[in-house]
Amino acid sequence: MVTVFTGKVEVGQNTRTTLAQSVADELRVPLSSIRMVMGDTALTPFDMGTFGSRSTPYMSPQLRRVASAARDLLLEQASAEWKTPADKLLANDGKITNPASGATLTYGQLAQRKTLAREIPDADPVTPPDQWTIAGKPVPKVDARAFVTGQHQYTPDLRPANLLHGKVLRPASFGATLVSADLAAAKAMPGVVVVRDENFVAVAAPTERSAEKAIAVIHADSITTPQTSSNQLYSYLKKNLETDGEHQQPHEKGSVVNGLTAATHRLEQTYNVAYIAHAPLEPRAALAEWKDEKLTVWTGTQRPFGVQEELSAALHIPKDRVRVIVPDTGSAYGGKHTGDAALEAARLARAANRPVKIVWTREEEFAWAYFRPAGVIEIKSGISSDGKLSAWEFHNYNSGASGIQTPYDVANQRIQFHPVNSPLRQGSYRGLAATANHFARESHMDELAHAAQIDPLEFRLRNLSDARLRAVFESAAKTFGWPRRKIQTSQGFGMGGGVEKNGYVATCAEIAVDQNSGDVRVVRIVTAFECGAIVNPDGLRNQVIGANIMGLGGALFEAIEFENGRILNPRFAQYRLPRFRDIPEIEAVLIDRKDIPPAGAGETPIVGLAPAIGNAIFDATGIRLRNLPLVPRGLKSLKTSA
Amino acid sequence: MANTPSGRDARGFEDQMAGPIHAQINGKSRAFASEPETSLLFALREGLGLTGTKYGCGEGQCGACTILLNGVPRRSCQLSVSDAAGKSIVTIEGFEHNGQLHPVQQAFLDQGAFQCAYCTSGMIVSSVALLQKNPNPSTTEIVQALQGNICRCGTHPRIVAAVEQAARAMHRSTPQGTGPKGSGQ
Numbered sequence: 012m013v014t015v016f017t018g019k020v021e022v023g024q025n026t027r028t029t030l031a032q033s034v035a036d037e038l039r040v041p042l043s044s045i046r047m048v049m050g051d052t053a054l055t056p057f058d059m060g061t062f063g064s065r066s067t068p069y070m071s072p073q074l075r076r077v078a079s080a081a082r083d084l085l086l087e088q089a090s091a092e093w094k095t096p097a098d099k100l101l102a103n104d105g106k107i108t109n110p111a112s113g114a115t116l117t118y119g120q121l122a123q124r125k126t127l128a129r130e131i132p133d134a135d136p137v138t139p140p141d142q143w144t145i146a147g148k149p150v151p152k153v154d155a156r157a158f159v160t161g162q163h164q165y166t167p168d169l170r171p172a173n174l175l176h177g178k179v180l181r182p183a184s185f186g187a188t189l190v191s192a193d194l195a196a197a198k199a200m201p202g203v204v205v206v207r208d209e210n211f212v213a214v215a216a217p218t219e220r221s222a223e224k225a226i227a228v229i230h231a232d233s234i235t236t237p238q239t240s241s242n243q244l245y246s247y248l249k250k251n252l253e254t255d256g257e258h259q260q261p262h263e264k265g266s267v268v269n270g271l272t273a274a275t276h277r278l279e280q281t282y283n284v285a286y287i288a289h290a291p292l293e294p295r296a297a298l299a300e301w302k303d304e305k306l307t308v309w310t311g312t313q314r315p316f317g318v319q320e321e322l323s324a325a326l327h328i329p330k331d332r333v334r335v336i337v338p339d340t341g342s343a344y345g346g347k348h349t350g351d352a353a354l355e356a357a358r359l360a361r362a363a364n365r366p367v368k369i370v371w372t373r374e375e376e377f378a379w380a381y382f383r384p385a386g387v388i389e390i391k392s393g394i395s396s397d398g399k400l401s402a403w404e405f406h407n408y409n410s411g412a413s414g415i416q417t418p419y420d421v422a423n424q425r426i427q428f429h430p431v432n433s434p435l436r437q438g439s440y441r442g443l444a445a446t447a448n449h450f451a452r453e454s455h456m457d458e459l460a461h462a463a464q465i466d467p468l469e470f471r472l473r474n475l476s477d478a479r480l481r482a483v484f485e486s487a488a489k490t491f492g493w494p495r496r497k498i499q500t501s502q503g504f505g506m507g508g509g510v511e512k513n514g515y516v517a518t519c520a521e522i523a524v525d526q527n528s529g530d531v532r533v534v535r536i537v538t539a540f541e542c543g544a545i546v547n548p549d550g551l552r553n554q555v556i557g558a559n560i561m562g563l564g565g566a567l568f569e570a571i572e573f574e575n576g577r578i579l580n581p582r583f584a585q586y587r588l589p590r591f592r593d594i595p596e597i598e599a600v601l602i603d604r605k606d607i608p609p610a611g612a613g614e615t616p617i618v619g620l621a622p623a624i625g626n627a628i629f630d631a632t633g634i635r636l637r638n639l640p641l642v643p644r645g646l647k648s649l650k651t652s653a
Numbered sequence: 654m655a656n657t658p659s660g661r662d663a664r665g666f667e668d669q670m671a672g673p674i675h676a677q678i679n680g681k682s683r684a685f686a687s688e689p690e691t692s693l694l695f696a697l698r699e700g701l702g703l704t705g706t707k708y709g710c711g712e713g714q715c716g717a718c719t720i721l722l723n724g725v726p727r728r729s730c731q732l733s734v735s736d737a738a739g740k741s742i743v744t745i746e747g748f749e750h751n752g753q754l755h756p757v758q759q760a761f762l763d764q765g766a767f768q769c770a771y772c773t774s775g776m777i778v779s780s781v782a783l784l785q786k787n788p789n790p791s792t793t794e795i796v797q798a799l800q801g802n803i804c805r806c807g808t809h810p811r812i813v814a815a816v817e818q819a820a821r822a823m824h825r826s827t828p829q830g831t832g833p834k835g836s837g838q
Contacts, residue, residue: 023767025768151762155765155767158767159758160745160746161705167704170699218691218695219699290805291769291805292769293707294709341769342769342771342806553768553811556810557768557806557807561807582710583803588803589807590800590801591797591802591812592797
C-alpha cells in the first residue's frame with residue numbers, strides 16, 4: 012500500500028483519481044495500491060489551495076518527482092541487496108526485478124522496517140506522457156462505490172457523539188451593524204447555548220429545529236445603510252471605480268487611434284455580465300471540535316491551509332493548535348475559498364464545549380457566500396478591407412482580468428481591467444472573468460464577421476496565428492458540420508472560443524427559438540478542448556461536458572437579483588439552474604497532445620459556450636444580445652420590452 | 654469530547670408520553686428518536702444516521718433528499734416524522750443487499766454518472782422509483798422523472814445513460830425483479 016499526502020482537495024473535479032494515476036504511473040505500482048491523503052493541515056504538506064486549474068500542471072509533476080525519487084531509492088535498496096548495479100534492474104508492478112537472475116523483491120519487502128528518505132533532486136526526469144501506462148487512460152473515480160451507496164461522508168454527514176447543531180443570526184442586510192440583541196428567551200430554552208461577539212450572534216442546540224427556534228426568538232435591532240440594486244448595477248459599476256489600491260496598468264501595443272483611423276469597419280459595443288451564484292449542492296458546512304485548547308474543523312473548502320490561517324487569526328490561537336480536514340466535498344466551483352462556516356462552528360463549539368456542526372441553509376448559501384463578479388465590458392474595434400483586425404480596445408469594469416488578452420493578431424491594442432468597489436461580496440468562480448471576457452470578445456468578433464460579411468470561422472482563422480487555438484476551432488467546426496445550412500427559420504448556429512490557463516477551447520452551438528413562446532432552446536453543443544497530454548480521458552470528458560452544462564445557466568438565465576443589501580432570489584425556486592430538460596446533445600472533442608505537459612481542465616471548457624449561444628441566437632433571429640444572462644425570460648419579453 | 658447528555662433530552666414531554674413513532678426503514682422496523690414535527694430528512698440523517706440522504710435546499714426543489722415512502726419518491730425535507738408513521742421508507746442505504754448493488758447503483762458506477770456525487774443518492778432513488786413504475790422509459794420519460802433533481806456538476810447525459818443501462822439490466826434479470834426489500838408498491 013502506498014500512501015500519498017497532498018494538500019489538494021477533491022471537490023468533484025476528480026483530482027483524487029488523476030493525482031493517484033500520476034503517482035501509480037511514476038512509481039510503477041497498480042492504481043489500486045495508492046491511497047491519497049488530501050487536504051488535512053496536520054498530515055499533508057502546505058498547499059495554497061485547489062483553484063486556478065493548478066493541480067494537474069503543478070501538483071501532478073511534483074508528485075511524479077516524489078514518486079520517481081522513491082522508485083530510485085527502492086532500486087538502490089535492491090541493488091545493494093543483490094550487489095547488482097541499479098541500472099540493470101527493473102521497477103514494475105510494485106516490484107524490483109533482476110532480469111538476469113530472475114530475482115524479485117516487492118516494494119513492501121524492500122521498505123520493511125526501514126525509513127527510506129531523500130530530498131528530491133532538482134532535476135529528476137519523470138516519465139514523459141508517451142510512455143505513461145496508468146496515466147493517460149480512462150479509469151473510474153477512486154472510491155466511486157461509496158458514492159452510489161450513500162456511504163461517503165461529506166462534512167454535513169459527520170455526527171460525533173454529543174453533537175450540537177449551530178445556527179447564526181444573519182444581519183438584516185449586507186453591512187448592517189447590530190445595535191442590540193435580546194438573548195434572554197433563547198438562553199432560557201433547554202440545552203441551548205447562545206454566543207454574542209459584537210456582530211456575531213449564534214446558537215447551538217441539540218437539534219436543528221431547536222436551534223432554529225432559538226434564533227427565531229432573538230429580537231435584534233441593527234443599523235442598515237441604503238444600497239444599490241441589481242436594476243442599477245451596470246451604471247453603478249461604471250461610477251464606482253476603485254480609486255485607492257494599485258491600478259491595473261493597461262496592456263498597450265501600437266496605436267489604437269491609428270488602427271481605428273485606418274479601419275474600413277469600426278464597431279463600438281458594451282457587454283454586461285450579471286452576478287451569479289456557485290450554488291454548490293453541498294452548502295457551506297463545518298464541524299468544529301475543541302479538545303485540550305486545540306481546535307479541529309472538518310469543512311468543505313478549497314483552501315484548508317487558508318482556513319487554518321483564518322481560524323487562527325480570528326480566534327487568537329496559534330496555527331499549530333488548529334487542524335482543518337477536508338472530506339471530499341459536494342462541489343465548490345471556486346465558491347469555497349473562505350472559512351465562514353468553519354469560524355462560526357468553531358466559535359459555537361468553544362462556547363458550548365461540545366462539537367458543533369453548522370450546515371448553511373440554501374438561502375444562507377445564496378445570500379452570505381460570495382458571487383462571481385458582475386461586469387461591464389466596452390470594446391472598440393476596427394477591421395481593414397481584407398477582414399483583418401486593425402484596432403482592439405477592451406475595458407473590463409469589475410469582472411476581472413482573467414482571459415482579458417485577445418488571442419487574435421492585432422497590431423494596435425489597448426486592454427485594461429478596472430477594479431470597482433463591488434456592491435456585493437464577490438470572489439472566485441470556475442473560469443473567473445474568462446467567461447465574461449470571452450463572451451464580450453467572441454460576441455464582438457461575431458459582430459465584426461457579420462459586418463464584414465465573412466463567415467465567423469473564416470474571420471477568426473484569418474486573424475489567428477496561434478496553431479493550438481486554430482486546431483480547436485477547426486476540430487469543433489468539423490465535428491459540428493460548420494458551416495451549417497438552416498432548415499428552419501428558427502434555427503441558429505454560433506461559435507466561440509479562446510485560450511486560458513493553457514487550455515484551448517472552441518464551442519459550436521445550435522439553438523432553436525420557439526416562435527410562439529420566444530423560448531430559446533439549445534439543441535446541440537460541440538466543444539473541442541486541448542490541454543496538452545490527457546491524464547484521464549474519462550474524467551476530462553466529464554469535466555468538459557459538465558462545464559458546458561454549468562455554463563448553460565450563466566449563459567441563458569442565471570442572475571442574482573438584489574436590492575438594498577438583500578438578495579431577492581435566494582432559492583432554487585427563484586434562481587433557475589440548468590435541469591434535465593435544458594440539456595442539449597453535447598459532444599466533447601478531446602485533443603490529446605502527448606508532446607505538451609498537461610494543463611488543468613476544470614475551468615476553461617466553460618468559456619466558449621455563452622458567446623456561441625449568443626451568436627447562434629443572432630444567427631436565428633437577427634437579435635444581438637449583449638448581456639449575460641442572454642434570455643432570463645425568453646426572447647419574447649425582450650422583443651416587447653425593447 | 655465533553656461528557657454531556659445526548660440530544661434526546663430536547664424532546665417534548667408529551668412526545669415522550671406518546672412514545673416514539675415507528676416506521677419500516679430499509680426493511681427493518683425502527684423507532685424515530687425525534688419529535689413528530691421534526692423534518693423527516695433531519696430525523697433520518699441525524700437521528701438514525703442514514704446520512705446518504707442529503708440536504709440540498711429544504712424546499713423540495715433539488716431532489717437530493719429523495720426517499721421512497723411506501724414506494725413513492727418523496728422529498729424528505731418536505732415531510733415530518735409524523736408523515737412517516739407506520740409507513741415503509743427506503744433510503745439510498747437500502748438498495749445494496751449482501752454486497753450486491755441495485756442495478757441502478759451499478760449503472761451509475763459503470764457510467765461514471767457523477768462528479769462531486771452529492772446529488773447521486775437522490776438521483777438513484779428517483780431513478781429506482783421511475784423504473785419500478787415504468788420498466789422501459791423513453792429518454793423523454795427519464796428526463797421528465799429527473800427534472801426535479803439538480804446536478805450542479807452537469808453530469809446529466811451520463812445519468813440518463815445510467816438509467817437506460819439499468820432498465821436494460823433489470824429487464825434481463827429474473828421476473829421477480831431486483832427491487833429493494835421494503836420498497837413495495
